[in-house]
């Protein structure tokens with residue numbers, strides 16, 4: 078067990094400041110809530126493109142719902158949903174035409190804010206010395222359409238790591254500052270979701286420019302609110318009507334049913350300390366018997382940020398580059414120092430991952446590193462379930 | 477500094493000194509004057525061998541000498557091999573300085589123990605320089621240094637010269653070879669020979685983790701306040717600024733929270749295997 082002199086960072090919650098809870102303000106006044114139809118959604122996408130944004134949204138690709146460029150509602154996964162359980166993901170046709178009737182796929186927005194690989198710089202030999210060559214890349218201007226609540230929380234967490242620390246990553250910061258975020262509240266949950274427990278969803282709590290709720294009753298439509306000035310301008314440019322009471326009620330009910338439908342729960346009370354106490358538990362070894370150390374969990378996780386850099390030269394040896402790539406605490410070499418790997422057992426790697434997510438993340442960044450999106454459960458080839466493992470540690474802790 | 481992330485600046489090798497079979501010391505000067513910087517004892521730089529890669533290397537020179545940078549490098553792999561092979565006039569990339577310092581300046585009026593194992597003497601040398609320059613501010617000072625064999629000892633001639641500054645210097649080797657007339661045994665065996673009473677003293681310790689653990693427990697066992705024992709840690713690191721995530725040890729990032737830590741912050745995590 079380790080209980081180190083804990084240095085709580087000034088606890089800045091990963092929730093954003095401009096919180097908009099529900100459809101009324103804290104004072105009880107009604108928030109301006111607009112509505113538009115599917116045609117309005119097309120108009121929204123067009124408006125984003127007209128404003129010079131690259132619009133990124135959900136698309137069906139390779140048997141999953143991924144995020145990619147969209148130019149109209151025809152690109153969206155209309156009528157599709159995702160069926161998820163430990164180690165299992167499948168697309169299924171819906172009985173309706175919902176565009177956002179799914180939860181989350183293997184991709185997260187970190188792919189766009191913090192690309193899987195990126196050239197950091199290029200150098201050219203000049204005599205004995207070297208000089209920088211090549212223009213620094215200009216960060217793209219993205220509009221993200223369909224950011225779920227857990228994803229928003231994950232972006233907030235990555236902001237803490239990559240943007241708000243003592244040395245910010247300039248590329249992340251620029252992509253982030255450029256990005257326009259259109260959140261979509263979840264009205265359904267997958268079997269793997271546990272955002273309600275982690276207090277990150279299913280309703281987007283803030284940090285968006287616009288938030289939509291897709292409703293199917295009384296008629297297929299979208300209910301929209303602005304979360305920023307930029308969002309307000311976009312919304313004002315669309316043809317919208319004031320949302321009716323029944324539409325707002327339908328949106329509210331959808332969000333409530335998403336929360337109620339979650340079968341997985343995590344008791345976060347004392348979780349940080351529980352995992353800290355468990356550092357020498359035999360249960361890590363039991364997980365090791367199943368875990369393949371494949372790194373799927375870390376690569377699909379929207380908050381994992383570890384990276385590797387690779388330096389190389391061209392054949393002449395005159396031109397050098399540095400690339401950064403996503404890495405994982407499950408990979409060989411991650412903990413290599415002269416003399417060998419520090420974490421050579423899978424048990425120690427899984428412990429590092431889970432302890433970081435649930436315990437030391439609090440020490441470092443003032444929040445949990447898990448938002449409850451369930452990706453690590455779905456994409457684990459052997460179906461290891463973080464919520465179940467937490468439960469196992471609880472049981473053993475009580476022995 | 478450049479706005480590009482992890483961008484090294486060119487420094488020119490002014491001098492190379494071979495310390496032993498696999499260790500060299502490089503003295504470097506910035507190619508352009510605006511790349512100069514100051515550092516604190518215990519801090520490190522990322523040293524870049526063109527196209528080969530980067531390694532974290534502690535600064536082993538005097539923190540008060542402006543305009544040059546001294547690094548002592550052990551050749552253990554691709555990058556350190558390329559760095560070790562540098563000649564006078566070659567250019568090496570440097571970014572830094574990074575990390576926490578040995579809090580020597582805040583331990584004036586005290587007895588001081590410097591305990592080093594192997595290459596661990598390199599990051600501690602700036603501490604000794606600081607003491608020599610401010611000798612009157614410290615009471616009894618001892619440097620205890622252990623290495624595997626006599627031929628591995630770093631800074632041999634210099635070690636002798638520290639004695640001229642009223643510093644006790646004791647060296648030991650694990651395996652003696654013919655001609656060695658001094659101590660044999662691990663460095664912790666020197667602690668009882670130090671003319672420094674652990675109670676009330678402060679210690680600065682760097683070497684293999686096992687050596688630091690034994691040294692810290694020996695010192696605290698002999699009455700030293702655990703908060704007055706400082707160690708320097710090593711982990712794999714790529715960025716040195718808390719972004720790559722690799723150097724985590726429990727809640728700490730070795731690069732930005734360390735590498736120098738007070739012993740009580742490290743002792744609980746150092747006993748957990750494979751953490």
Ligand SMILES: Cc1cc2nc3c(=O)[nH]c(=O)nc-3n(C[C@H](O)[C@H](O)[C@H](O)COP(=O)(O)OP(=O)(O)OC[C@H]3O[C@@H](n4cnc5c(N)ncnc54)[C@H](O)[C@@H]3O)c2cc1C
Pocket residue numbers: 413414415416520529530531532533534535548549550551552553554555556557595598599709710711712713714735
């Ligand atoms: C804060 C700090 C201070 C250090 N000070 C010194 C010093 O003063 N003198 C000295 O000789 N050594 C020092 N080291 C150790 C030195 O950084 C490693 O020995 C060196 O990085 C090994 O790289 P390599 O490519 O030569 O070796 P290899 O063993 O061939 O390395 C293989 C791979 O592992 C990586 N690797 C191995 N060890 C490390 C590491 N510690 N950090 C990052 N990557 C690593 C390398 O980048 C390489 O990709 C220090 C390390 C740290 C963290």
Ligand code: SF4
Pocket residue numbers: 374377378379380434446447448449450451452453454463
């Ligand atoms: S740890 Fe798993 S559930 Fe938590 S945020 Fe990462 S992928 Fe989602």
Ligand code: SF4
Pocket residue numbers: 367368369370371372373374375407453456457458459460461
């Ligand atoms: S927990 Fe599952 S996804 Fe993660 S490394 Fe182990 S086998 Fe792979």
